[in-house]
Amino acid sequence: xxxxxxxxxxxxxxxxxxxxxxxxxxxxxxxxxxxxxxxxxxxxxxxxxxxxxxxxxxxxxxxxxxxxxxxxxxxxxxxxxxxxxxxxxxxxxxxxxxxxxxxxxxxxxxxxxxxxxxxxxxxxxxxxxxxxxxxxxxxxxxxxxxxxxxxxxxxxxxxxxxxxxxxxxxxxxxxxxxxxxxxxxxxxxxxxxxxxxxxxxxxxxxxxxxxxxxxxxxxxxxxxxxxxxxxxxxxxxxxxxxxxxxxxxxxxxxxxxxxxxxxxxxxxxxxxxxxxxxxxxxxxxxxxxxxxxxxxxxxxxxxxxxxxxxxxxxxxxx
Amino acid sequence: xxxxxxxxxxxxxxxxxxxxxxxxxxxxxxxxxxxxxxxxxxxxxxxxxxxxxxxxxxxxxxxxxxxxxxxxxxxxxxxxxxxxxxxxxxxxxxxxxxxxxxxxxxxxxxxxxxxxxxxxxxxxxxxxxxxxxxxxxxxxxxxxxxxxxxxxxxxxxxxxxxxxxxxxxxxxxxxxxxxxxxxxxxxxxxxxxxxxxxxxxxxxxxxxxxxxxxxxxxxxxxxxxxxxxxxxxxxxxxxxxxxxxxxxxxxxxxxxxxxxxxxxxxxxxxxxxxxxxxxxxxxxxxxxxxxxxxxxxxxxxxxxxxxxxxxxxxxxxxxxxxxxxxxxxxxxxxxxxxxxxxxxxxxxxxxxxxxxxxxxxxxxxxxxxxxxxxxxxxxxxxxxxxxxxxxxxxxxxxxxxxxxxxxxxxxxxxxxxxxxxxxxxxxxxxxxxxxxxxxxxxxxxxxxxxxxxxxxxxxxxxxxxxxxxxxxxxxxxxxxxxxxxxxxxxxxxxxxxxxxxxxxxxxxxxxxxxxxxxxxxxxxxxxxxxxxxxxxxxxxxxxxxxxxxxxxxxxxxxxxxxxxxxxxxxxxxxxxxxxxxxxxxxxxxxxxxxxxxxxxxxxxxxxxxxxxxxxxxxxxxxxxxxxxxxxxxxxxxxxxxxxxxxxxxxxxxxxxxxxxxxxxxxxxxxxxxxx
Numbered sequence: 001x002x003x004x005x006x007x008x009x010x011x012x013x014x015x016x017x018x019x020x021x022x023x024x025x026x027x028x029x030x031x032x033x034x035x036x037x038x039x040x041x042x043x044x045x046x047x048x049x050x051x052x053x054x055x056x057x058x059x060x061x062x063x064x065x066x067x068x069x070x071x072x073x074x075x076x077x078x079x080x081x082x083x084x085x086x087x088x089x090x091x092x093x094x095x096x097x098x099x100x101x102x103x104x105x106x107x108x109x110x111x112x113x114x115x116x117x118x119x120x121x122x123x124x125x126x127x128x129x130x131x132x133x134x135x136x137x138x139x140x141x142x143x144x145x146x147x148x149x150x151x152x153x154x155x156x157x158x159x160x161x162x163x164x165x166x167x168x169x170x171x172x173x174x175x176x177x178x179x180x181x182x183x184x185x186x187x188x189x190x191x192x193x194x195x196x197x198x199x200x201x202x203x204x205x206x207x208x209x210x211x212x213x214x215x216x217x218x219x220x221x222x223x224x225x226x227x228x229x230x231x232x233x234x235x236x237x238x239x240x241x242x243x244x245x246x247x248x249x250x251x252x253x254x255x256x257x258x259x260x261x262x263x264x265x266x267x268x269x270x271x272x273x274x275x276x277x278x279x280x281x282x283x284x285x286x287x288x289x290x291x292x293x294x295x296x297x298x299x300x301x302x303x304x305x306x307x308x309x310x311x312x313x314x315x316x317x318x
Numbered sequence: 319x320x321x322x323x324x325x326x327x328x329x330x331x332x333x334x335x336x337x338x339x340x341x342x343x344x345x346x347x348x349x350x351x352x353x354x355x356x357x358x359x360x361x362x363x364x365x366x367x368x369x370x371x372x373x374x375x376x377x378x379x380x381x382x383x384x385x386x387x388x389x390x391x392x393x394x395x396x397x398x399x400x401x402x403x404x405x406x407x408x409x410x411x412x413x414x415x416x417x418x419x420x421x422x423x424x425x426x427x428x429x430x431x432x433x434x435x436x437x438x439x440x441x442x443x444x445x446x447x448x449x450x451x452x453x454x455x456x457x458x459x460x461x462x463x464x465x466x467x468x469x470x471x472x473x474x475x476x477x478x479x480x481x482x483x484x485x486x487x488x489x490x491x492x493x494x495x496x497x498x499x500x501x502x503x504x505x506x507x508x509x510x511x512x513x514x515x516x517x518x519x520x521x522x523x524x525x526x527x528x529x530x531x532x533x534x535x536x537x538x539x540x541x542x543x544x545x546x547x548x549x550x551x552x553x554x555x556x557x558x559x560x561x562x563x564x565x566x567x568x569x570x571x572x573x574x575x576x577x578x579x580x581x582x583x584x585x586x587x588x589x590x591x592x593x594x595x596x597x598x599x600x601x602x603x604x605x606x607x608x609x610x611x612x613x614x615x616x617x618x619x620x621x622x623x624x625x626x627x628x629x630x631x632x633x634x635x636x637x638x639x640x641x642x643x644x645x646x647x648x649x650x651x652x653x654x655x656x657x658x659x660x661x662x663x664x665x666x667x668x669x670x671x672x673x674x675x676x677x678x679x680x681x682x683x684x685x686x687x688x689x690x691x692x693x694x695x696x697x698x699x700x701x702x703x704x705x706x707x708x709x710x711x712x713x714x715x716x717x718x719x720x721x722x723x724x725x726x727x728x729x730x731x732x733x734x735x736x737x738x739x740x741x742x743x744x745x746x747x748x749x750x751x752x753x754x755x756x757x758x759x760x761x762x763x764x765x766x767x768x769x770x771x772x773x774x775x776x777x778x779x780x781x782x783x784x785x786x787x788x789x790x791x792x793x794x795x796x797x798x799x800x801x802x803x804x805x806x807x808x809x810x811x812x813x814x815x816x817x818x819x820x821x822x823x824x825x826x827x828x829x830x831x832x833x834x835x836x837x838x839x840x841x842x843x844x845x846x847x848x849x850x851x852x853x854x855x856x857x858x859x860x861x862x863x864x865x866x867x868x869x870x871x872x873x874x875x876x877x878x879x880x881x882x883x884x885x886x887x888x889x890x891x892x893x894x895x896x897x898x899x900x901x902x903x904x905x906x907x908x909x910x911x912x913x914x915x916x917x918x919x920x921x922x923x924x925x926x927x928x929x930x931x932x933x934x935x936x937x938x939x940x941x942x943x944x945x946x947x948x949x950x951x952x953x954x955x956x957x958x959x960x961x962x963x964x965x966x967x968x969x970x971x972x973x974x975x976x977x978x979x980x981x982x983x984x985x986x987x988x989x990x991x992x993x
Contacts, residue, residue: 209380211421218375218416219487220409220439223401229435233426309471310425 005302012294019290020072020283024065027279068283077284081277087284090269095288098265100177101184102250109189110196110243114236117200121235122227124205133201136194148187148260155183165262184261188254192246199242200235207235237308244300252289321353323495323527324374324412329387331369331378332597341598342385343369345551348624351495356521356528358542358559360535362574362851363822364594366551371497371531373397375412376404391495410440413488417500419480423472429456430468433487440491455486459516478509478938485516489524496521496528502537506713507878511922511932514540533851535578536924539563540932547571550595550605553624557632560928565647567632567639569610575649577856579885581923584905585652586863586885589856593821604636612638652885655863665872666702666725666840667741671695671734673717673724673896692946693732695720695896702840707866707873709887709904711880711919715941717896718876722842725874726761727751739839757787760833764845766825770817776803776828777813783835802831806861823854827861834865843875847882859886880923884908892916894951895944902977911989913979914957949982957991959983 035051042048052058056067071078077087116136120129139147156164166180207213208231216230255267266285273281305311326349332342344366351357351374361367372379373389376396388395391407399407408414416422423432430452437448456464459482472480481501488496498517502510518541521528530541538545538559545562547555547570555568566572573590580587592609604610604617617637624633636642674693695717702708710718723729725736727748736744738755745751763769770779780799784790790798800810806827817825826846833841843862847855863886866873877883883890884904891901892913900913907916914936921933935956944950948964955963962982971985972978979985 211416211418212424214377215414215416215422215484216424218372218377218408218414219436220405220407220491221435222405222439229427230424234424237426308426310473 004305008298008301012298015294016287016290020069020287021065023283023286024061024068027283028061072284072287077287078280080273080281081279087281090281091266091284091288094264094266094269097177097263098251098267101181101188101254101263101265102247104178104181105185105188105192105250106243106247108185109193110246112189113193113196114200114239116193116197118204118227118232120197120201121204121208132197136197139190140194140198142190144187144191144254144256145260147190148183148257151183151187152260166264181263184254184257184263187257187261188250192250196239196242196246200239203238204231204235207231210234233307237304240304240307241297241300244296248293248296251292252285322350323353323392325350325390326370326374327388327390329370329373329389330385331366331373331382332385333382335598339598340385343382343551343597344373346387347548347551347553348387349546349553349556351527351529353494353527354521354525355543356530356541358538358545359529359531359548360533360538360545361548362533362594362853364550364597365548367531367533367548368499370548371499371529374495374529375408375414375497377408405439409436409488409493410491411493412495412497413491413493415481415484415488415496415498415501418504419484420472420477422484423480425472427471428468429470429472429475429483432472433468433483433490436487436490451490455489456483458489458520459483459486461486476509477505478513481505481509481513482516485513485520489520492524493526496526498528498530498532500532500534501530503532503534506938507880507924508713508918508922508934508936509938510537511924511934512938514924515932515934517541534924535563535575535852535926539926539928540924547574550600551597552605552635553633554606554635555632556624556634557630561630561632563926563928564649565630565643567627567630567642567647568634568636569612569638569642570606572642572647572649573609574853575926576651577853578926579856579859579879579881580650580652580925581881581884581908581920582925583650583652584884585654586860587652587856589860590853591857593823593854606636612636612641614638653860655867662704662706664701665704665739666874667735667737668698668700668702668721668725669735669737671698671721671724671736672732673720673729674732675720692944693896694944695724696944698734698898700891700898700901702872702874704839704872705866705870706888707875707886708889708891709875709877709883710891710893711877711883712893713878713919715895716893718878718893719844720896721893722761722844722874722876725840726759726842727756753787757783757836758839759842760836760838760840761842761844762826762829762833762846765849766822766829767817767849769829770825770832772817774816775813776808776815776817776820779817779828780832780835783832787836798835802835805834805865806831821854822850823857826850826854826858830858830861830865834869834871838871840872840874843873845877846875848877848879855882862886880908880919881925892919895941897944897950898980899951900977900979902973902975906973906975906977909975910992911973911979911985912992913951913981914955914983914988915951917992918954918956949980957983957988 035048035055035057056064068078077091079085080087080090116132120132123129152164155162162182163180166184213226213230216226221230252266252270254265255271257263258265258268259271266289270285273285326347329344329347330342331344332340335341347370359367359371369379369382376389376399378384384397389397391412396404396407433452433455434448437443437451443451452468453464456467461467461479461482472483475483501517502513505513514537520526528541530538532538542559544557545559546553547562547568549570555562555566555571562571563575566575576588577590578587590609595605595608602621603619604613604622607613607617610617622635622637624635626633672693673695698721700708710721712718720729724731724746727744727746731746736746738744744755777799780802781795784795784798799813803810803812808824808827820828847858850858859882862873865871875883875887887904889902890904890907892899892907892915894915899915900907908920912920918936921935924932936954939954941953945952948966949955949968952958952963959982968980968982970978970980973985979988981988
């Protein structure tokens with residue numbers, strides 16, 4: 001078991017190494033370098049030379065990669081171009097904001113999705129299923145920029161209950177954040193919950209049709225007991241991986257929602273740094289987001305292994 | 319007066335078709351189960367036997383609903399009960415033993431918990447009493463080390479052990495009636511015989527009534543007091559087991575019994591033409607009309623009622639049963655095979671073949687080294703003559719299919735050679751074989767549902783080998799396809815059909831036609847009849863034999879079913895754990911002396927005759943890997959003589975009648991031991 005975990009961690013590190021190489025090479029092969037993109041029209045003569053010297057672009061690429069990589073390993077991403085401040089200081093609050101948004105959405109969205117999925121599966125093709133399924137399909141299909149805009153229009157502008165956009169300093173406290181993030185959380189949860197509820201629904205339906213559920217019924221197990229002991233543990237197992245992907249997506253991928261609500265999260269930072277051609281920040285973000293995906297998927301895989309007795313004993317036997 | 323436990327009255331169950339028509343799967347079924355009695359319900363797939371059995375627990379599968387009639391358990395109708403009331407009866411009064419225990423046990427719950435659950439629901443025992451009861455039950459179903467067994471998960475047990483756990487679970491609530499839905503289908507022959515023996519013991523020990531549902535008349539014959547034969551959703555024959563099996567006075571049952579290959583009988587079983595009608599397709603007349611050779615015009619227009627015949631204590635649904643009785647019922651007939659030319663040349667030679675499933679380690683792969691010292695299949699030497707049918711038999715894990723895959727080139731051999739035609743060595747790598755060799759060796763798979771592409775018509779399926787090997791096109795291609803279909807007795811109109819529009823037997827015929835399209839010298843048959851119903855199985859076996867006699871093809875026939883092998887093969891090779899135990903002409907392998915493993919296998923075969931009981935000589939332990947030293951059968955051998963069996967690979971000995979046996983016991987001594 002321990003060997004397996006180490007093996008998985010090793011594989012994750014290799015993935016990260018490849019990602020770092022690709023982003024570095026990608027930035028290298030783009031026409032121009034950090035200085036020309038940053039200085040734009042002033043990129044000539046002494047200004048350019050000074051910049052190149054300052055950023056150390058005059059040394060060969062592989063040396064710069066090794067230098068950069070060893071700093072990253074130590075947790076130092078270097079300096080951003082536009083703000084000329086340490087990237088760690090740029091990233092810190094953004095990571096925190098994204099974590100707050102993601103964890104609130106997860107705390108609300110995932111339990112809701114599981115409950116809705118179970119209800120729709122158990123009352124399959126009956127009124128609760130038809131109603132909930134219609135709503136979930138509806139909220140799955142509306143693009144988030146439309147649902148987000150509608151939310152702002154109705155809740156913030158017409159009703160005036162909540163602020164329409166998030167205007168907070170990037171170092172705001174958790175409580176300041178909370179009242180501001182209700183609308184973004186609702187907008188995100190709509191899509192996320194709908195997707196997951198559909199998945200839970202089909203998984204529960206599949207397990208309900210299995211031989212062992214029929215056996216449990218014929219054994220005289222009361223309905224709800226059967227649902228909780230025989231159906232759910234087996235139906236929710238495959239959901240773990242989907243939850244993992246959703247969490248990773250929440251941390252870096254909710255760009256549109258962050259932009260609509262002006263939310264200072266990681267997703268918006270990606271867009272901003274790309275449009276500012278702040279290549280060191282882009283590189284840093286690529287590594288961070290890749291680590292999030294790798295890390296969360298690793299946890300999910302290990303959880304599945306622990307919870308599924310079939311896989312567990314298979315691994316032990318090997 | 320014997321107490322009746324459950325009685326089914328005029329039960330019909332059906333579904334609504336897409337056109338809104340009501341279609342019944344069960345039609346007007348009535349039967350009674352008496353206390354302490356075991357009733358066998360037998361029928362082929364689609365006969366409604368499982369639907370009937372489940373209805374007897376008040377369970378109707380999704381999409382189906384009762385149309386009329388009732389299932390009275392102690393004079394209360396199960397079909398009208400609320401789910402709360404049913405929970406009180408299921409498991410406590412009527413318990414179920416499912417077909418596939420591997421899938422019927424919840425994967426995330428330990429064995430002990432699942433039995434405990436039944437105890438908690440249906441008894442008032444305290445926790446410590448229940449724990450004691452769990453080991454008692456596990457002990458009763460003869461599972462090894464019951465104390466630790468309770469802490470294991472279902473997937474950690476073998477198939478036979480899982481089935482025993484299901485039996486223990488069903489016994490937990492001390493039910494009055496046990497329902498068994500194909501409880502031994504899918505188990506190895508020896509395991510099956512052991513589980514049946516256990517069930518018979520439990521029936522006697524506890525006085526529980528049993529309903530035993532199966533397609534296998536052999537298993538039914540071993541356990542039943544009374545037999546109910548179902549066909550197309552109706553009961554066609556019902557009566558005491560002995561009478562039904564010895565004097566089947568319904569033409570369907572008679573045909574069914576004749577189509578089962580028997581160990582005691584050489585030659586092929588007689589087949590029944592046609593297949594069971596689809597539900598809803600019979601509007602008038604007898605449902606067996608199309609396949610019956612006694613049918614008259616009267617049968618076409620009128621449907622017969624179940625008629626009670628007092629002297630036989632039997633109910634029969636046939637107008638002409640008296641004619642059948644007067645025809646002299648004889649079940650011991652078979653179709654003689656043409657014997658093949660004994661001087662024939664050898665077409666395929668397996669020389670010292672070993673095959674390993676062990677994955678190569680990275681460095682071994684670099685050095686092109688295979689590290690496995692104890693391969694799955696080892697030392698296989700078989701010479702196959704042109705035009706003969708050689709059968710490879712053994713239980714699951716015996717390596718029979720593995721050898722077949724190697725001959726086909728789908729699996730690389732570790733050692734040894736496969737020689738084809740004039741001692742030419744066939745490469746073990748499929749890509750290195752020349753197209754003509756590929757054409758010459760064809761495969762037919764077990765399950766035609768999976769081996770035929772569901773998106774291709776029969777024409778497309780058959781045209782592929784013709785295009786690939788013979789470059790045919792246009793009219794010529796079409797003519798060849800029609801010829802092929804004719805060979806497997808399918809009409810031209812099948813060309814435009816998709817596999818899903820064919821019955822199981824028809825699908826397997828298409829698969830046979832596809833193999834013959836390549837004009838092969840050798841056809842490898844991998845359990846080709848085990849997914850088919852018995853009446854269809856007989857037809858496919860006869861077809862294969864006919865094609866062989868016409869075209870001179872050689873078959874390598876893999877099967878776990880010794881009776882089928884007896885019927886079709888000229889020579890038999892018995893395998894255990896990937897090692898040959900015995901090889902010889904079929905009629906001699908089934909005689910004395912036999913290798914101890916052959917003896918065990920033959921003893922476990924279930925014949926559809928209540929007078930022939932299986933002989934259980936060895937334990938049904940499952941061995942995961944072949945032993946590293948000595949005889950492959952040392953772990954289970956009932957005739958083991960000592961350390962020599964553990965240490966030395968036994969020598970080949972050839973008996974007077976030509977069968978070679980690999981055993982340390984002298985062959986003459988073996989013969990006298992077995993007589």
